Amino acid sequence: MSCVACAVCVACAVCVACAVCVACAVCDVDGRYISEHVRIADLFRTVVADMAAVLRGLQAVRVLRGFCRGELVGVSVHKYRSAHRGVHSCGLLYSENSTSVSSSVHQHPQAQAPEQDPSSMTSEQVGPQPNTSYANQNGEQSEDYETEDQLQARILNAALEFVLQHGWSAEAIAAGAETLGLSSASSEMFPNGAGDLVLHFVVKCNNQLVQILAEQHKRVQLGEAEPKKTAEFLREAVETRLRMLVPYIDTWPQAMSILLLPHNIPESLKHLSTLVDDIWYYAGDRSTDMNWYTRRATLTGLYNTTELVMLQDTSVDFQDTWAFLDNRIRDIVNMANTAKQVQSTGEAVVQGLVGAAVTLKNLTGINQKR
Amino acid sequence: MASVTQKMTINLWARVFNITRVRHYRASVIALNSRGYSVLPPPRDAEEKAVLDKMLRVDHAGEFGANRIYAGQMAVLGRTHLGPLIQQMWDQEKIHLRKFDEILAENRVRPTALLPLWNVAGFLLGASTALLGKEGAMACTVAVEESISEHYNSQIRALMEADPERYKDLLQLIKEFRDDEIEHHDTGLEHDAESVPGYWLLKSAIQFGCKAAIYASERI
Numbered sequence: 001m002s003c004v005a006c007a008v009c010v011a012c013a014v015c016v017a018c019a020v021c022v023a024c025a026v027c028d029v030d031g032r033y034i035s036e037h038v039r040i041a042d043l044f045r046t047v048v049a050d051m052a053a054v055l056r057g058l059q060a061v062r063v064l065r066g067f068c069r070g071e072l073v074g075v076s077v078h079k080y081r082s083a084h085r086g087v088h089s090c091g092l093l094y095s096e097n098s099t100s101v102s103s104s105v106h107q108h109p110q111a112q113a114p115e116q117d118p119s120s121m122t123s124e125q126v127g128p129q130p131n132t133s134y135a136n137q138n139g140e141q142s143e144d145y146e147t148e149d150q151l152q153a154r155i156l157n158a159a160l161e162f163v164l165q166h167g168w169s170a171e172a173i174a175a176g177a178e179t180l181g182l183s184s185a186s187s188e189m190f191p192n193g194a195g196d197l198v199l200h201f202v203v204k205c206n207n208q209l210v211q212i213l214a215e216q217h218k219r220v221q222l223g224e225a226e227p228k229k230t231a232e233f234l235r236e237a238v239e240t241r242l243r244m245l246v247p248y249i250d251t252w253p254q255a256m257s258i259l260l261l262p263h264n265i266p267e268s269l270k271h272l273s274t275l276v277d278d279i280w281y282y283a284g285d286r287s288t289d290m291n292w293y294t295r296r297a298t299l300t301g302l303y304n305t306t307e308l309v310m311l312q313d314t315s316v317d318f319q320d321t322w323a324f325l326d327n328r329i330r331d332i333v334n335m336a337n338t339a340k341q342v343q344s345t346g347e348a349v350v351q352g353l354v355g356a357a358v359t360l361k362n363l364t365g366i367n368q369k370r
Numbered sequence: 371m372a373s374v375t376q377k378m379t380i381n382l383w384a385r386v387f388n389i390t391r392v393r394h395y396r397a398s399v400i401a402l403n404s405r406g407y408s409v410l411p412p413p414r415d416a417e418e419k420a421v422l423d424k425m426l427r428v429d430h431a432g433e434f435g436a437n438r439i440y441a442g443q444m445a446v447l448g449r450t451h452l453g454p455l456i457q458q459m460w461d462q463e464k465i466h467l468r469k470f471d472e473i474l475a476e477n478r479v480r481p482t483a484l485l486p487l488w489n490v491a492g493f494l495l496g497a498s499t500a501l502l503g504k505e506g507a508m509a510c511t512v513a514v515e516e517s518i519s520e521h522y523n524s525q526i527r528a529l530m531e532a533d534p535e536r537y538k539d540l541l542q543l544i545k546e547f548r549d550d551e552i553e554h555h556d557t558g559l560e561h562d563a564e565s566v567p568g569y570w571l572l573k574s575a576i577q578f579g580c581k582a583a584i585y586a587s588e589r590i
Contacts, residue, residue, distance in 0.1 A: 277478070286475035287475075288430065288470075288474045288481045292480065293483060
């Protein structure tokens with residue numbers, strides 16, 4: 001039998017069936033076209049279904065790679081659709097030409113279903129209401145467009161639920177990704193793995209604390225609340241921030257060790273310093289001399305030591321930790337007062353010495369005008 | 371205190387070690403625009419904030435250093451006939467420093483960590499050049515003010531190139547301060563700065579030191 005080159009076969013790359021001359025309406029050689037019609041219809045149907053499945057898998061990989069490279073999803077979907085239009089047209093042409101109505105009915109939904117699936121699949125991947133249609137990819141972000149950062153944040157937030165089970169690790173991220181309907185391979189989006197999760201949690205807690213402090217600040221400015229004294233303010237701020245660790249306190253030593261890894265140290269130090277700067281800003285520190293540095297250094301030391309004490313505190317509701325915090329703050333206040341006292345004592349001593357020198361000069365007559 | 375001598379000696383002591391002088395100035399706001407409080411626009415992104423932070427940090431350090439230089443000069447020459455003139459120039463620098471303190475506090479800019487160094491170095495520079503005589507003090511003033519006004523000019527150029535509309539208030543502020551510094555420079559020239567022996571050497575050394583200080587304060 002001769003295979004007439006049918007245009008459809010050029011479109012759909014897999015059309016091996018063309019070799020047996022099935023989709024070609026013109027081909028009517030030896031009457032076998034009709035007799036083998038039914039069998040070949042089945043063959044074609046399964047081929048199309050398999051091809052759709054293969055293309056779906058390819059598209060998933062392309063989408064994920066696209067996420068990693070920050071491409072727009074719609075672009076890869078578009079590429080997929082143009083390839084898939086070939087399959088669809090294969091099916092359509094065949095269904096047009098076939099005399100078996102049932103197979104054509106079968107064909108349509110079969111060809112349609114693969115077309116629907118990718119869009120629903122991308123919808124699961126991208127978010128509740130994705131707008132990945134090609135029509136909207138003109139560079140402007142519609143309201144439901146999600147950036148890569150937002151997606152990563154969502155995955156890491158979901159992963160925090162699994163930290164108790166899997167610890168701070170890539171497994172937790174994979175489990176979190178699965179709850180969002182993504183494949184567990186999404187954890188490959190985070191090259192730093194556990195470090196990304198821990199840093200995300202730290203940033204999240206810091207932002208929460210800043211929100212609380214800003215709220216309080218606003219209330220004080222509106223006159224609804226009394227401004228707190230510095231020592232009390234610091235104590236409450238540190239306690240609030242450390243209480244956010246309580247749900248994860250069992251795994252926190254692991255998290256701290258992750259933060260101390262060399263490649264995580266710059267970022268963790270940066271987050272710690274912004275935390276301390278924020279706390280002092282809301283405590284009312286507006287200094288522009290060395291006090292800026294000494295205050296932040298003392299608060300950093302205070303926060304770190306209290307965090308360490310909290311890790312091995314077994315008392316009810318961490319009462320020992322808060323007692324430790326109270327004592328350290330009292331020490332700092334005492335030190336500041338002592339420093340002021342030393343300074344004023346020094347000034348008094350200087351006055352005394354100068355007075356003694358002037359007295360001596362007077363006694364020896366040096367001060368007299370001649 | 372008992373006598374004027376005691377008072378002045380204690381002031382000298384305090385000034386040398388800057389014990390009582392540097393508190394944060396929460397003085398009155400110098401209203402330069404109708405809003406009266408904000409000179410900087412809120413930064414659009416972290417990059418802009420970093421650039422503005424650097425500028426303000428070095429400006430603050432510069433005014434702080436100038437303050438200490440005049441303090442050193444007053445310590446030596448305060449009782450001569452140049453005393454009132456130096457005091458007047460010092461007061462203007464104090465106003466500048468106060469304004470920069472406010473801006474730093476408002477915009478949460480980190481002050482330079484080298485402030486104690488500029489504290490001591492500025493005082494020593496002022497005092498040592500004043501020990502060379504009145505002309506030495508004026509030569510130091512001329513050199514420092516020339517450096518500072520050149521630095522302000524380059525900042526003005528940078529801001530103008532970036533976005534004159536956006537930084538209108540900041541530009542106005544820096545221009546005003548630059549004009550004050552040029553006035554000090556001219557005052558120094560008027561009072562025989564150039565007649566000090568080794569004027570060019572002194573001037574070049576001081577200006578090199580100022581450039582190094584500016585470079586360091588921008589980064590540290």
